[in-house]
Amino acid sequence: MSAASSPASPAASAGSAAAPATAADSYGASARDRTAARQRPRRRLPLTRGARQRLAADAALLVIAAAFAVPLLWLVFASLDTHATLRVAPPHSPTLHNFSAVWTDRITFTPMLNSLLMCGGGTLLTVVCSALAAYPLSRFRSRFSRPYLLTVLFTTCLPVTAIMVPVYALFVQTNLVDTLWGTACFLAASQLPFGIWLMKNFMDGVPVVLEEAAWTDGASWLQSLTRVILPLMGPGAAVVTVYTFIIMWGNFFVPFMLLITPDQLPASVSIFTFFGNFGTIRFGELAAFSVLYSTPVLLLYILISRRLGGGFMLGGAVKG
Amino acid sequence: MSTTDLTDAGQTGPPPQVRMRRRMRWLPIAPATALLLIFLAGPIGYCVYIAFTDMQLTGQASPSFVGFDNFTRAFHDPHFVNAVVLTLVFTVVSSILGQNTLGLTLAGLMQRASKTVRTVAGAVVICAWVLPEIVAGFLLYTFFNRQGTLNAILDWLQLPHQNWLYTLPIIAVSFANIWRGTAFSMLVYSAALSEIPQEVTESAQIDGAGGGKRLWHITLPMIRRSIGTNLMLNTLQTLSVFGLIWAMTRGGPGDRSQTLPVFMYDQAFNNALIGYGTAVALLLLLVGALFSVVYLRLLREEV
Numbered sequence: 001m002s003a004a005s006s007p008a009s010p011a012a013s014a015g016s017a018a019a020p021a022t023a024a025d026s027y028g029a030s031a032r033d034r035t036a037a038r039q040r041p042r043r044r045l046p047l048t049r050g051a052r053q054r055l056a057a058d059a060a061l062l063v064i065a066a067a068f069a070v071p072l073l074w075l076v077f078a079s080l081d082t083h084a085t086l087r088v089a090p091p092h093s094p095t096l097h098n099f100s101a102v103w104t105d106r107i108t109f110t111p112m113l114n115s116l117l118m119c120g121g122g123t124l125l126t127v128v129c130s131a132l133a134a135y136p137l138s139r140f141r142s143r144f145s146r147p148y149l150l151t152v153l154f155t156t157c158l159p160v161t162a163i164m165v166p167v168y169a170l171f172v173q174t175n176l177v178d179t180l181w182g183t184a185c186f187l188a189a190s191q192l193p194f195g196i197w198l199m200k201n202f203m204d205g206v207p208v209v210l211e212e213a214a215w216t217d218g219a220s221w222l223q224s225l226t227r228v229i230l231p232l233m234g235p236g237a238a239v240v241t242v243y244t245f246i247i248m249w250g251n252f253f254v255p256f257m258l259l260i261t262p263d264q265l266p267a268s269v270s271i272f273t274f275f276g277n278f279g280t281i282r283f284g285e286l287a288a289f290s291v292l293y294s295t296p297v298l299l300l301y302i303l304i305s306r307r308l309g310g311g312f313m314l315g316g317a318v319k320g
Numbered sequence: 321m322s323t324t325d326l327t328d329a330g331q332t333g334p335p336p337q338v339r340m341r342r343r344m345r346w347l348p349i350a351p352a353t354a355l356l357l358i359f360l361a362g363p364i365g366y367c368v369y370i371a372f373t374d375m376q377l378t379g380q381a382s383p384s385f386v387g388f389d390n391f392t393r394a395f396h397d398p399h400f401v402n403a404v405v406l407t408l409v410f411t412v413v414s415s416i417l418g419q420n421t422l423g424l425t426l427a428g429l430m431q432r433a434s435k436t437v438r439t440v441a442g443a444v445v446i447c448a449w450v451l452p453e454i455v456a457g458f459l460l461y462t463f464f465n466r467q468g469t470l471n472a473i474l475d476w477l478q479l480p481h482q483n484w485l486y487t488l489p490i491i492a493v494s495f496a497n498i499w500r501g502t503a504f505s506m507l508v509y510s511a512a513l514s515e516i517p518q519e520v521t522e523s524a525q526i527d528g529a530g531g532g533k534r535l536w537h538i539t540l541p542m543i544r545r546s547i548g549t550n551l552m553l554n555t556l557q558t559l560s561v562f563g564l565i566w567a568m569t570r571g572g573p574g575d576r577s578q579t580l581p582v583f584m585y586d587q588a589f590n591n592a593l594i595g596y597g598t599a600v601a602l603l604l605l606l607v608g609a610l611f612s613v614v615y616l617r618l619l620r621e622e623v
Binding site for chain 1: 342345346347348349351352353355356358359360362363364366367370375422425426429430432433434437438440441444445446447448450451452453454455458459460462463465467468469472473499502552553556559560561562563566567581584585588594597598601602604605608609611612613615616619
């Protein structure tokens with residue numbers, strides 16, 4: 001669960017260096033050693049006591065995990081059961097019928113494509129803009145960079161939900177309402193503060209020395225950014241990209257407010273119309289669609305958590 | 321959040337060419353700043369403006385300035401007071417009591433548990449977190465529904481069951497939010513707990529401190545900054561939950577699970593009172609801003 005367990009890959013080093021507090025690095029490193037050292041004395045404790053403690057922890061953890069798993073179990077079972085009800089029940093004869101039923105343009109492909117366009121476009125915009133903005137913030141000193149970063153951090157925490165009504169009113173007045181690209185731009189802007197903050201911290205982890213070599217060879221800032229820095233902070237940039245995409249993919253409120261035409265709705269909203277308007281809800285098909293809609297983000301999350309460790313992103317980024 | 325001020329490196333004396341070049345190198349910050357100004361600062365400014373007008377969705381020539389009318393109206397509106405109370409209940413139950421405590425418990429248990437169990441439990445809890453909000457809302461709707469799984473379990477245990485989404489809607493959505501959000505606290509606390517030096521805990525153990533005493537006098541003080549950060553971020557996230565509640569109850573029955581975001585939406589679109597809805601939104605934004613400032617303070621202490 002923690003980045004500490006991963007060996008000193010470029011990913012881990014860029015990650016741990018990303019914490020802005022320089023003291024945090026050495027602290028993290030020593031904590032790592034301690035974690036390793038801790039394992040030994042514990043094994044030397046009388047086996048019965050250690051084992052008993054471990055068993056108790058295991059049992060408690062399994063109970064909590066089971067409680068968390070029940071709704072997920074419903075999703076899996078119902079998606080495989082044509083006669084699914086609201087209760088968790090293993091299907092009598094598991095079939096993929098529900099999946100084939102929703103496997104149509106109208107129900108699955110159009111909303112998923114809309115989601116992809118909206119979130120892909122938004123993510124691209126966020127990543128490009130935040131990488132560009134992070135460069136001077138990370139490399140040059142100015143008395144305005146600290147206030148800028150503080151403002152960015154402040155904005156990270158503002159509840160975007162609260163400004164959706166004025167955003168809607170603005171979008172109506174500027175004819176941006178019901179356009180995918182307008183929605184993507186807004187999503188990008190709402191994720192930008194966090195993107196800039198993450199990118200800047202990752203970029204701080206890339207030594208300036210390497211870049212100076214490129215400068216002496218006559219590279220411009222753009223060249224040194226794209227050829228030197230970004231390849232070196234590849235894992236960090238990947239985290240920003242995937243994280244932004246996951247957040248946008250799951251966002252319901254923004255497209256729910258800003259998009260109207262059914263053909264343009266992304267999966268997060270189309271699933272809801274499906275759920276809300278059908279007289280008798282076909283739970284099996286709904287579950288199958290939910291599985292299809294959720295799979296991309298689950299896979300993407302596994303991708304970044306494998307690479308950098310789950311606790312890392314929060315430890316390095318959110319905690320400051 | 322302005323670009324123009326940023327370009328000056330702030331040193332007197334260098335020749336104009338150097339100053340020019342210094343300014344040019346801040347150019348990459350422009351696209352991000354433009355996006356932020358247009359799509360975030362713009363709406364926030366507009367939010368402040370609309371909150372003082374009587375703007376409506378339809379049938380109005382032009383909105384007029386009404387001063388603090390929207391706000392006085394809000395404080396005299398029983399539905400608004402209801403929404404504030406429900407938001408408080410929702411935040412306290414789901415964020416402060418639920419996610420925070422359960423996250424810490426999970427992190428503590430994970431330190432002691434065997435690797436397999438730790439991995440499985442972590443995967444399940446994180447899966448609930450990564451699922452899109454609307455799917456989570458839908459899953460928890462089926463779980464708490466009268467014909468849903470919770471009642472099936474209660475029947476099996478021969479306990480009395482009830483229609484949760486009707487009798488205790490705010491508690492149901494609070495638990496839904498706990499289900500969805502605990503992974504974040506768990507990750508934060510796992511990271512924090514792994515940084516506590518083992519010697520400290522061990523020497524306390526040798527001095528005869530029991531589990532409860534160690535937790536209260538050693539573990540909690542040592543991770544207090546993580547607790548602060550986590551509480552702050554959880555609360556901010558919980559304040560802006562909309563999709564989950566909308567999917568489960570739509571704020572109902574009546575207004576019994578109508579937290580501030582849902583109330584705001586309801587006023588602006590179902591009652592067509594954009595001005596009033598925005599005034600509520602502004603209050604929500606102010607609460608968020610307040611928490612943000614406290615959060616920045618916490619970070620500054622830490623960095």
